[in-house]
Amino acid sequence: MVQAKRKAKSEPLVRGEAVVRGVLAATLREVARAGYHGLRIEDVAALAGVNKTTVYRRWPTKQELVRDALLSIASDTFAVADSGSLREDLLAIARRIAARGAQAEYQGLFRLFVVEGDDPELAAIVRSLRANFEAVPRAVLEAAERRGEIAPGVDANLLFDVLGAALNRRLFFDRAPVDDAWLQRLVDLLLHGALARGPARAAG
Known part of the structure; x- marks a missing residue:
């Protein structure tokens, strides 16, 4: 039982590529609208249709969230x-x-x-x-x-x-x-x- 609990904790806390893409897309829209200082995780979560704890578990800080969001569009843009x-x-x-x-x-x-x-x-x-x-x-x-x-x-x-x-x-x-x-x-x-x-x- 203890092993099962430990294994569960080691699994990704945000499951599903669609969820990740949705959060990153929502982040891009919000940071473009509100700016970096005005960005709130609660607004991103609401726009993405997820709980804010879902966002915090994968991206503990706003800086990490915005970085991954920008990284997602840079990856598409500069793929050759x-x-x-x-x-x-x-x-x-x-x-x-x-x-x-x-x-x-x-x-x-x-x-x-x-x-x-x-x-x-x-x-x-x-x-x-x-x-x-x-x-x-x-x-x-x-x-x-x-x-x-x-x-x-x-x-x-x-x-x-x-x-x-x-x-x-x-x-x-x-x-x-x-x-x-x-x-x-x-x-x-x-x-x-x-x-x-x-x-x-x-x-x-």
Whole structure:
């Protein structure tokens, strides 16, 4: 009997992937609406249709909950299928960022980081997310390098930082449309640069 009780305690306290997804989705909606400081576990639980103790058992702190919620969308956004082309890989990621950025919920998340970005807990979440995903751009560029698409030594993180910064500017500051033609121009500029090719460049 004692063994059975111990075994039960060792099992996950939040059962079911659907429950986890529901709580994380509710967290994203609430933190986009109320901000990090205004986020309340009770509101997340109510929106997800679960008891607040269900949330606390898996995520003892608000910081852990928000981190996992942001991690869930970052995983989807930066997943790369390795198309066999660096240009297509970058376009696939850019298209997912653009699609998410067009949604009101993710615009709320962007405002959150602009307004509350200097909060120590939120800054720690951002560092954690970056540490989790810094291998993604490196893997994309290493594959491209093996295919002979790019020169060795290209800074993968810088390339992805510039891609993200251009998209954020277009989506959240300029509030301009992001169509596929614009995304292709952006990716081509990142890959090929702005300098002229041929004799004029060599002379320079």
